Amino acid sequence: MSDVPVSETDSPHLLEVRDLATRFSTADGYVQAVDGVSFHIDEGETLGLVGESGCGKSVTSLSVMRLIPNPPGEITAGSVIFEGTDLQQISEREMRRVRGGSIGMIFQEPMTSLNPVLTIGRQITEALELHLDLKRTAARNRAVEILARVGLPDSARRFDDYPHQLSGGQRQRAMIAIAISCNPRLLIADEATTALDVTIQAQILELLQELCDELKMALLIITHNLGVVARYAQRVAVMYAGKIIESGMADQIYASPRHPYTKGLLSSVPRLDAPAGRRLTSIEGEIPDLANLPEGCAFAPRCRWAVDRCRIESPPLTSENGDHTAACWEQDQVALDATSGLRSS
């Protein structure tokens, strides 16, 4: 995907992931959860990584952060270049400075990612003391300030609260406070609002967008929700069975998808603005088992455009239209087909 000839760790982007591969050892043999994934994020930009369960989107973000439990997991190939450093090459000690330092992370379930026996305030000051070498009082003042910034009501008192004393939305705000406390350049939000009610989800996402603008942070949104990506991301990468199968500017992808899977996903979502009673065009079949992937293109068994070649040879991610890339042998036909084109089941 990088079009500029660059040396090993030279990248024009804030984050550049090249040919990342992660596998897990299971009772059924190796499962290639991430299979040659490449993407990049520029300063201050928002990228949406979308896909259904098991497509490898979370494993991708955990691999970037080197948080894959080993064993059973193992990053087998690829490089992750962040601000000119290959995160795969540095020591665990140096990596710890990156996590929560220049890259912040927020996860789906704040109740499990927050430490239940530490107060919210302590969890922020811990990060501040570790990454910014702040003294205790300075750290406390800064933490209260950050808690107020993320919209936690009565932040000075909330400082001494434990996670269980907060509501779901407030916990997610506390998570964001921890993640942004050390002024990260990149924030990774992995299904960060999935467990929240829709009005709370809107609050949190608006907050994230504001913070990104204000602090010039780049944002990687990992989600299954195509609507969230449409609203907040400038660029989109769609994953299926461990691979990115389409990527490009959000406007291009939503208006003229080139991959049958993207096209199928978009036509199977009920849209709020669609006339009621319209029939959904669903994608036939089930998401494939990663331990037992078909030969060739992983989507071929569910695809109505599939030709013989698709069942033999896996299509590479190719660009027909500048930034817009798709991994499909028949993408020109797919793009031309005005109908959503998937058999309705």
Next chain:
Amino acid sequence: MISESRSSEEDNVAGDLAEGSTLSVRDLKVHFPINTGFLIRRQTGAVKAVDGVSFDIAPGETLGLVGESGSGKTTTGRAILQLQRPTAGSVEFRGVELTGVSAKNMRPFRSEMQIIFQDPYVSLNPRMSAGRIVEEPLTVHGLSGDKNQRRNRVAELLDRVGMNPAMMGRYPHEFSGGQRQRIGIARALAGEPSFIVCDEPVSALDVSIQAQILNLLSDLQVEFNISYLFIAHDLSVVRHISDRVAVMYLGKIMELASSAELYENPMHPYTRALMSAVPIPDPVLERQRERIVLTGDMPSPINPPTGCVFRTRCPIATQECAEVLPELSDRGDRHQVACIKV
């Protein structure tokens, strides 16, 4: 007690009782008592999970019930089926009052009124094969004759929901989420129901599988003329499948209108906020949409706000809203709204 409150309201309710409704719910309340004290237990309060809900569902119609967690939508569904006994109000199914009916007398209705749950993995017995799960209602309700006939009927039902009848001998863990939901639907169909409560039936499923199940539910409705109460938190899904939609907040219905009307002309400030919070998968359209972001969380149902329950988060609330309890009133074209400001 329940029948008394019913008869006293009979006169004013009878007027808007739609002729030949499959289901009529009037002023339904479910309050869970809060007891304190160790030796002497006293009721010190109540969680007002459902607090005065009324609606009708016509034969073959889908009424969507949308709301956030804690709005009382699931409890409403359970109270209709008498799985949770209502505290007050009336539930009339094909002209028969169900509240106060004994468990034994409820049995004939159990096959006709079915439920499909959110998580098919939890709601299917892991130690029963798919075939037995679907067969059980046939046995319990004495439908479909002898063993062979039942077996054929099970095969037919599985086939109808898009499952290979040859998989009858497999157990729930051997199926994917979508397939498990199909088994749950086949089980509900076995009783030949005229009414099904669908409680978040697609919320746990991936987008591509969700569409398959929604299409299946629509097809079955047309084929067997089933009425649905479709409960979900996702407004896009609810609007897609429902003829009419009721928006719930803190145990009360805020707005009830046809699907088209609700999208084109949402009147209640909560509906408008909910609508704007749901992103549409279209970046160009998203840039033009109005965004109403509500502040704060939903208040506790133990101690709901006085007057309008939404007023604490409402962008247009005034002092009057704390004093006046807004009634769900008809604004023409069967569009009902509970707000004194619109």
